[in-house]
Amino acid sequence: MFSASVMPTINWIKSKTGTNIPAVQNSSPSASEKISQFPRQPIKARTVKKELRDTDPGFLLEKNLPQLLDRETGLLNRSATEWKLNYEVVRAKRYKRSVTVLLLSIDNLDLTIEKYGPLAGAELITYLGSLLKEHTRDTDFVGRVENNLFAIVCPETAQAQALTIVRRIGRQMQARAHSFTNRPSNTVSVGAACAPIDGDSVNVLIQKALQHLEMARRQDGDCMFFSA
Numbered sequence: 204m205f206s207a208s209v210m211p212t213i214n215w216i217k218s219k220t221g222t223n224i225p226a227v228q229n230s231s232p233s234a235s236e237k238i239s240q241f242p243r244q245p246i247k248a249r250t251v252k253k254e255l256r257d258t259d260p261g262f263l264l265e266k267n268l269p270q271l272l273d274r275e276t277g278l279l280n281r282s283a284t285e286w287k288l289n290y291e292v293v294r295a296k297r298y299k300r301s302v303t304v305l306l307l308s309i310d311n312l313d314l315t316i317e318k319y320g321p322l323a324g325a326e327l328i329t330y331l332g333s334l335l336k337e338h339t340r341d342t343d344f345v346g347r348v349e350n351n352l353f354a355i356v357c358p359e360t361a362q363a364q365a366l367t368i369v370r371r372i373g374r375q376m377q378a379r380a381h382s383f384t385n386r387p388s389n390t391v392s393v394g395a396a397c398a399p400i401d402g403d404s405v406n407v408l409i410q411k412a413l414q415h416l417e418m419a420r421r422q423d424g425d426c427m428f429f430s431a
Contacts, residue, residue, distance in 0.1 A: 372391065
């Protein structure tokens, strides 16, 4: 497997104050006497430590943030990506909104490493990481799930909008690949899944996106598959 407005509450207080509270009689104690009726020492409220759920944003704040990043690309690592996806799927289901997951891999990465060495592969990984950061929106979350598997989580985004994002990335990878001769074509394959079209659980969405990614790879890459 791989957030209420204060104004309604204020309005309620304004409309109710004075209607449910009995009128003060002339024989009632003065304001200073009323205040003296409170305890001289304030009663301390009992502190209860709230256990954070794994879908609560505060959950990540308790973690060591540098350990949530992939060292090579600076993207979220697998654990952080899984957490974010889980949070957004739960949120989308609760508010009946869309969330799209995009899985990407570099085509012919193994061939490039075999022929030109690991530094060439690392350069490709870093380059794709920079493209993902540059061409995704501030509201999107990008992570590196495995060595050659990247994920883009697009909250409150329908599939068509998400595909527009990934097309820009695909074109940049195409341009880079065509700038070399006699080298493996290092384009990208993409598999997409969208809730609620493809399902409303993390497991189902990931499996669907992986299926579409595999279909793209079988077509020699440089393409994307998604549910029609």
